[in-house]
Amino acid sequence: MSDPALLMCPPDYYDVIYEINPWMSVRRQADHKKAVRQWTDFHNLLVKTLKAKVELLQAQRGLPDMVFTANAGLVHKKTFVRSNFRHKERKGEEVFYEAWFRKKGYRIKTIPKPFAFEGEGDALFMGKFLYTGYHFRSDIEAHDLVSGYFKAAYDGLELQDAYFYHLDTCFAPLDEESALVYLPAFDPYAQLILIENIPNLLKVAEDEARRFACNAVVIGKKIVMPEGCPKTAKELEKRGFDVYSLDFSEFIKAGGAAKCLVLKI
Numbered sequence: 001m002s003d004p005a006l007l008m009c010p011p012d013y014y015d016v017i018y019e020i021n022p023w024m025s026v027r028r029q030a031d032h033k034k035a036v037r038q039w040t041d042f043h044n045l046l047v048k049t050l051k052a053k054v055e056l057l058q059a060q061r062g063l064p065d066m067v068f069t070a071n072a073g074l075v076h077k078k079t080f081v082r083s084n085f086r087h088k089e090r091k092g093e094e095v096f097y098e099a100w101f102r103k104k105g106y107r108i109k110t111i112p113k114p115f116a117f118e119g120e121g122d123a124l125f126m127g128k129f130l131y132t133g134y135h136f137r138s139d140i141e142a143h144d145l146v147s148g149y150f151k152a153a154y155d156g157l158e159l160q161d162a163y164f165y166h167l168d169t170c171f172a173p174l175d176e177e178s179a180l181v182y183l184p185a186f187d188p189y190a191q192l193i194l195i196e197n198i199p200n201l202l203k204v205a206e207d208e209a210r211r212f213a214c215n216a217v218v219i220g221k222k223i224v225m226p227e228g229c230p231k232t233a234k235e236l237e238k239r240g241f242d243v244y245s246l247d248f249s250e251f252i253k254a255g256g257a258a259k260c261l262v263l264k265i
């Protein structure tokens with residue numbers, strides 16, 4: 001199967017103007033020029049070097065986190081399950097995502113109101129199996145519905161460290177048998193599930209996990225991750241991956257890096 005296309009949103013209105021995770025501080029706003037440069041370098045790497053097909057969504061004034069398209073929803077076989085954001089600050093994004101996917105001809109599914117669901121940020125396929133992360137941003141009830149929509153078996157993993165509030169901040173499937181993981185981000189039972197089910201777990205060290213090592217974009221045997229994670233990069237290279245390390249410092253100020261900036265479509 002060919003690699004899926006990716007959806008990105010340029011950082012036109014990106015900034016840190018509210019605080020909805022421990023990384024964010026309104027006293028530490030993003031350097032706009034630098035953010036644009038980092039996003040453009042990443043986009044160029046994906047398109048020109050890695051030959052990924054990238055679609056763009058138009059940014060909206062007043063919705064600074066729209067740059068993190070991973071949270072738009074979850075896409076599988078031309079069906080888009082739209083997110084229900086936990087925080088009011090991001091709820092305004094939902095209509096723009098839904099409109100984009102509707103226009104592109106995707107089947108649209110939603111989750112009933114009381115349940116939060118933050119898309120691929122908290123739901124990652126590993127082959128046909130779905131791993132989901134719940135507690136901070138998504139509710140397990142939503143994941144139950146999502147897995148039903150896609151007829152995919154899933155395990156819900158409870159997150160327990162507010163710095164790793166989305167699944168994609170502490171877990172990245174590499175192929176059907178291996179994944180990058182920062183285990184302490186998960187509650188003890190979830191850790192057990194990961195250890196028992198995934199034959200090759202590449203455990204990321206705390207310092208590199210805090211530099212978003214797990215927030216990586218995997219395209220076949222190529223992987224894009226934040227710089228400053230040499231131990232993880234070396235382990236990946238040993239396993240035959242080509243590692244591309246980029247600076248995502250401006251996005252880390254909002255609690256996101258490489259993976260948060262793309263959505264598989």
Ligand code: ARG
Nearest residue numbers: 021068070121166254256260
């Ligand atoms: N500031 C954003 C938020 O708190 C960052 C989202 C990061 N996205 C992700 N998929 N981890 O919602």
